[in-house]
Amino acid sequence: MSAPLIRVLVVDDSPFMRGVLPPKIESDPRFKVIGTAVNGRDAIEKTLALQPDVVTLDIDMPIMNGIDALKEIVRQSTSSVIMLSARTEQGAAITLEALALGAVDFIPKSRGVERIHEKLLAAVEAKTQRTRSASPRPAAAVRSTAPPRAAAGARLNAKICVIGSSTGGPQALQAVLSQLPETLPVPVVIAQHMPPNFTKALAQRLNDTCKPKVVEAEDGMTLTKGTVYISPGGMQTRVTATEIKISPDQGESLYKPSVDVLAESARGAFGKNVLGVMLTGMGGDGAAEFAKLRKLGGYNISQDQASCVVYGMPRSLVEAGGADEVLPLDQIGARIKSALGC
Structure with a gap:
């Protein structure tokens, strides 16, 4: 049928x-x-x-x-x-x-x-x-196949936080960043699926409503702790140990910016010292590279099904065994704070 x-x-x-x-x-x-x-x-x-x-x-x-x-x-x-x-x-x-x-x-x-x-x-x-x-009967959650490696609330030795999001992402990012302090001890780099111009407006809106400084990333920017960088739409964003690199897509991904492309560069630059956060979105962008980060020793937080607008990207990460914690949206900002010790 x-x-x-x-x-x-x-x-x-x-x-x-x-x-x-x-x-x-x-x-x-x-x-x-x-x-x-x-x-x-x-x-x-x-x-x-x-x-x-x-x-x-x-x-x-x-x-x-x-x-x-x-x-x-x-x-x-x-x-x-x-x-x-x-x-x-x-x-x-x-x-x-x-x-x-x-x-x-x-x-x-x-x-x-x-x-x-x-x-x-x-x-x-x-x-x-x-x-x-x-519904009064909640749907069964998809659980990660990954064994827990840290107690809930434990502090992590992260040097960068990478966030991926798509459908429903602007509202989810607002919810998460509004819980973070101005004095973040690491840079935060976000790949939100969004076309040019819109990422600049998103960065401005988040900067106006959240405590951390939020900017649209530009090629050659120095990675600075306490700053949140929104990857520009229509381009691919990568990080080195000290700066941001922006370049046209060369066939790396359907998504521009891509969470996978960003996360791969973070893994290469920071090794296991990466905190990954996967928020609402359709598809599976980011799951493969976040799972590799976890295998290397990084730590990943995934948004739960009930609080997602679209439970696609977080589901893919959980099913790939790449999620260390699965949390509702309203708890993710607080968990980032405790993970970073701020």
């Missing part, structure tokens, strides 16, 4: 986008566009009437904009929302606001609308995860 089609509502005031997106979405036979809407008010009405699995929601629309529509859709329905965002600094900042309000992910408006099917699948997984979390 074939799986039911994933039902999508397309919302955009542009006739061009309403003409382009449906056939693009339906080019994958798993998806069916069940309707279109021309503004935010129309989006709310059709979401409640049609009950789509996923809504693709433009931001800048007449009558009611996408942000105001998002608030009502999140409040009144179980549909997951993916924002369509302009590739500008202003568009990036508004998109991050939408993510904070409950949008699952976003797609930059561009010719071809990059990775749309992957994003839609992640949004469906997020809807399933919300339903699972709300």
Whole structure:
């Protein structure tokens, strides 16, 4: 018996986008566009009437904009929302606001609308995860096959902290970094799956709301303790023992930035003295290199299933035997503090 089609509502005031997106979405036979809407008010009405699995929601629309529509859709329905965002600094900042309000992910408006099917699948997984979390009978957790090597709360001899995240990552990073002090004893380098411009806006937003200094990483920056570096979108980030290296992707990964690429460089530069943290996201990026870090003597913390927007990257790490601890999101920041002795 074939799986039911994933039902999508397309919302955009542009006739061009309403003409382009449906056939693009339906080019994958798993998806069916069940309707279109021309503004935010129309989006709310059709979401409640049609009950789509996923809504693709433009931001800048007449009558009611996408942000105001998002608030009502999140409040009144179980549909997951993916924002369509302009590739500008202003568009990036508004998109991050939408993510904070409950949008699952976003797609930059561009010719071809990059990775749309992957994003839609992640949004469906997020809807399933919300339903699972709300159930009175929690789903069984996937447990790591790795034996514990340190008592909970133990201090570690880490010289760098590497964090990987994707779908749901901006909100998870906010939750984690907001628990960290200004005086971190090591640098923190983050690979969040996100395109150019958006990582700069993310760094600015986190810097404005969290105690540690947060910057978008640049090639040649010195690795400084107490600073959090966001890997720039569209590029690959590596670390040496003293600095950050940014370079165009040379076919290393589908993801730019890639958690695997960053973690591999951290392993080469710092050996076993790496604290790895894997947060919410679809797919398995980072699991292979985090597992190698652990085998070498590094230490990894993975977000648990119940608190993930999408339990993909953490699941892959746990199943690979690379997770030393599996914790809910609201405990990860505190555990990083105790691990680093701050």
